[in-house]
Amino acid sequence: MGLVSDGLDRATQRAFTRPIPKSAGAQMRYLVKQLKGTRPVAALLGVSQRTVERYVKDQIRRPRADLAQRLADAVRARWQPRVREQARRQAATSTGLVIETRARFGFTAAPGTSDDARVRHLTIALPPAYAARLFDAQQAGASEQQLREITAEGLGEMYFRDAGRRAPGLAVEFTDVEHVDFDL
Structure with missing residues (x-):
């Protein structure tokens, strides 16, 4: 996997x-x-x-x-497949996911900004919409790269763009992942 x-x-x-x-x-x-x-x-x-x-x-x-x-x-x-499904459903509809990761983050932004990639340790709460997308993609048999792209999009939205309050149009790169852990 x-x-x-x-x-x-x-x-x-x-x-x-x-x-x-x-x-x-x-x-x-x-x-x-x-x-x-x-x-x-x-x-x-x-x-x-x-x-x-x-x-x-x-x-x-x-x-x-x-x-x-x-x-x-x-x-x-x-x-316990029912308990597992109930936890997924709850995360996808109401609670979301908390992701803890250590990875290299870089982004594309306007010239003159600090867009150099660097290793960051982040713990971020992802909203239920991203939890639903991740679980749906996993159930559909998505590749690891596709799951990473969804995760990068969620991290970019919540951490770098602050849920739409800053840095509109910022494209986040999520590479050199050392570890990823999720919590419901």
Whole structure:
């Protein structure tokens, strides 16, 4: 995936009301129930169907580190879909998103201004319209570059143009992203 997409996923995962199952057996049983069989779970995790069956029966209790990570990620991606959707809907209609990022920002402005790109650490509240655009684009399968463009547009509007109160027509460049984190 990418930085922005993963950041949006982490933000919705913070809305969970219950933690994911802890043991490997409980995680496997959850996936078997969700995917309706051991064969799809085995294909998803890259293990044999028999291995999945052994985890379900608690004959194997401790997975290898790489399998444990893939297993936890697969469960987390499917955990509490209604809670996740409700959090997205609320952010897109009323609360918006808070974005924290460290990236290089540059912009195009009138001659003689300080438009040189520099690394900035920003924490900005984005309005619900940008949250809706980001979540809709992510659901539609937008590329990481498209998600970054929407994020740059939102940051440009709220930080550099101050919601339309200054610097009209300023075009913001959002590059060399070191980290992005969202909060609902």
